[in-house]
Amino acid sequence: MKTKTILSWSLRLTVSIILLQTLYYKFTAHPDSVHIFTALGVEPWGRIGLGVVELITAILILLPKTKTIGMLNSLGIILGAVFSHFLVLGINVSNDGGGLFTLAIIVLLACSLYLFLHFEEVKAILRKLKP
Template sequence: MKTEIVKWIFRLVASGILLQTLFFKFSGAEESIYIFSTLGIEPYGRIGSGIAELLVAILILIPATTWIGALGGIGIMTGAIASHLFVLGIEVKNDGGLLFSLAVITLSCCLVLLYFDRKKLFNLLNLR
């Protein structure tokens, strides 16, 4: 019972962050345009990553597919963190490192969720 509550907390945190950032990506907020222009993938990267994040957030919220969403979230957030570390910097447009922090929190939640559902992943890979 307690484990299920903990899983739901991690699901809601990860999905909440992913869903919250969609507004900025899909509305063409100045900060989002700046980020994806700096990365050289505006507007397709912005819209594409928004669609991917929406799909991942939905998968995380469905208990049977949480592990798939967590894998996708790990991939997306690893890319976001790498972009911050190697191209954008920790702080983007004087945000105090907020976007970077949100990416780290989301990655951490996805890693914990994948750990909870590791048996599903291991079964897929025929591991024990």
């Protein structure tokens, strides 16, 4: 396999695994998740809605035909998470030692690197969106 292919798969798997792993907390109304979305003023619908969007995004990332759309969507989601940490939640949420923020940064970096590596695909997608 080519290096770019291996790296791309690694980045996609990293993002998908992190998105899927956090779904447990969102869908079971874990107290930490409820705390986060309460602080953001969108509990419970924001928590559940974002969980559904993250599930769909993780699936899109894993499917060959929609992987770049999924990574673009994930970048949007994670930018919202990072800004939420900076503006509302703080880095250390519920005494997690910055764990959630670290995962958000990992996803942000993985998405950014993937989209940089596949910039031609990103441009093609964006061209299709123009009226």
